[in-house]
Amino acid sequence: MKLLRFLFIILALFAFEVCSATAGLYRDPGGAFTIEVPTGWEVQRNRESAGWITRISSDQFVAKVTILANPITPLDEYPNELQETMIREIAQPHFIGWVKALKSQSRVELERKVYKTMFLGSDALRMDVQYFREDKNDPRRAYALFFFKGNNAFFVTPSGSPIGFPKADKIVSTMRITIQNEPAE
Incomplete structure (x- = not known):
């Protein structure tokens, strides 16, 4: 049983990484x-059914x-x-x-339906929402x-609380894409 628990822990460590x-x-x-x-934000990366997901979060600011x-x-x-059609x-x-997923955890209000914008010099699609979990961090x-x-x-x-959301948005603004010859794994 101890060996099984040890193997489970090892597998869990391979499934995600926390920086x-x-x-x-x-x-x-x-x-x-x-x-x-x-400083104070945690990074976690793991493989889920949708692909590789990186989460950068702060409990202090209720944001990620x-x-x-x-x-x-x-x-x-x-x-x-054709590129525009593929993106949509x-x-x-x-x-x-x-x-x-948001609606399963909170009450969601659309601020703006999906619209075309630019991000890092590329065509992008964006949707804005406000959501409520009926606690002190709303909206x-x-x-x-x-x-x-x-x-x-x-x-x-x-995403985040009124204090945390601007901090999360600022983090996104620092994102830089690595152009590679081969697709990332």
């Missing part, structure tokens, strides 16, 4: 991006940034009109799943961004 809560530049182990992490990065074939070779079609289930704010850059598709969601 120390020190300020500095976080480099995605898959090579997809870098992002500045403030979630980054889903999945390898793709670069879209540069396709006509712009691939992004739709991400936005639907995100709102559904919470969040937005979701979907974009292609380099060899990856990204779904980025900063």
